[in-house]
Amino acid sequence: MKTRRGNLYPAAGAPITTSRKRAKRSFSRNNFFNVLPDDIVLSILVRVSSTAESPADFIAALLTCRRFNDLGLNRLVLLKASAETFAVKAEKWSAFAHRFLQRCSDAGNVEASYTLGMIQFYCFQNRRNGAALMAKAAIRSHAPALYSLAIIQFNGSGGSKNVKDLIGGVTLCARAAFLGHIDALRELGHCLKDGYGIGKNITEGQRFLLEANARELAAICSNRSPDKVIKSGDRLNNLHPFLRGANAAVTCAQLISDFGFSLPSPKSHPSNRFLTGWFGNRVPDPLLRICSYGGCGRPETRMHEFRRCSVCGVMNYCSRGCQARDWTMGHNKNCRPSVRVGNVNGVGR
Known part of the structure; x- marks a missing residue:
């Protein structure tokens, strides 16, 4: 067997011999890749x-x-x-x-x-x-993109408060909800219950909130990403019993974490992780706020763009979805009522 000390490896600077050329061609022929x-x-x-x-x-x-x-x-x-x-x-x-x-x-x-x-x-x-x-x-039909555009329309991001397009936001949110996006389902449910950008329909709003809870629970039980689409036949058939039956009307207005379920922290989209790192390392305009949910990273594009938690008055959220996720991740333990004028049933509009 020839080694590095053998004739197969001639001294540096030595001319290429016929045998070396033949060996190189043989290697090329035998390299199946x-x-x-x-x-x-x-x-x-x-x-x-x-x-x-x-x-x-x-x-x-x-x-x-x-x-x-x-x-x-x-x-x-x-x-x-x-x-x-x-x-x-x-x-x-x-x-x-x-x-x-x-x-x-x-x-x-x-x-x-x-x-x-x-x-x-x-x-x-x-x-x-x-x-x-x-x-x-x-x-x-990229669900996160549809939902992000809906948030921009709801908040009037990048413009003045008067450029909000509530109908456009509801339309985009409905499309994302149809694709199974949990935050979009929850946002659309609250819009229907409040009559925000769409005709008020409490029953349909509760149904969308129930659907969001059902998908969230199914994702946890199957260890899948919460935003994966669940086929229509699997929506409510194999879910935890507390989501069905007589208590469903009550359950749909709540978050799963309120019933003792320990929810894992969802993995944010790479774009949100980039925003979090970008504005964490840079000093933004002191008059503008960042969404209080750590997995979002969206900043305000003008003063008072985001909605504030009407209970504690401290946390600010770009959307209902971020409010619900932050509540699940720990705000429910830290939120303390404060004397504020306005809506006390959630994030103020």
Whole structure:
């Protein structure tokens, strides 16, 4: 057997002999990876990008070899990349990260369009471009994008208080709720109960609140993401008994945590984690507030844009969904009534 001390490794600077050329050609012929069709390599890279749990997973694959690096930027690979592939940290933001997200968005990746849209809209205050990117994802039935646009319409984000579009917000929220987005279901339920942007219908509002609780509980029991869509046949058939029967009318107006369920902290979308890191490391306008739910990160775009908890008067929320999640995550233990004038049944409008 020849080793590094053998003739297979001649001294540095030695001329390439015929035997060395023959050995190099033999290695190329026996390297089966190089003869794999591009379609097979692309399918491998699509699998890697769609299951990546962090940007490092995808980048490590691209650095494996030159062929992976060349085919890794193929349109099909970028189209199928998962949301976590774009989970860049705020302190790591760069022109390269922006170009990569834009390239993925141009390839038709809805997660990239939504993530870049949120960053543009809130971090760089490029309202028009950010809203357009989120709309690009919403057109392709991306539930978080639809819900985020609904929040923008409800709050009039990026404009004055007079530019609120309540009907548009309810329409977008209804579309996200149809796709199974829990926060959208809860927001739509409260809109119906309060007659906010839509005709008042307490019965239908309670039904949507019940649906939100049912989906949340089903997600916890199956260890799935709360925003995963539950098929219509599975909605209420296999849920905990307390969501059915005589107590359903009472249950639908409550959160699951109020009944003794210990809810795990939901994992925020990469775009929300970016906002949290961005505004956590930068001093925002002292007159503007950040949503009090730690997993949101949305800032106000004008003074008094967000709604305040009408019980304690301390916490501020961009939406009902963030209020409900923050209540579950611990605000229910810290909220203390204060003497305030106005609505006492939730977040003031």
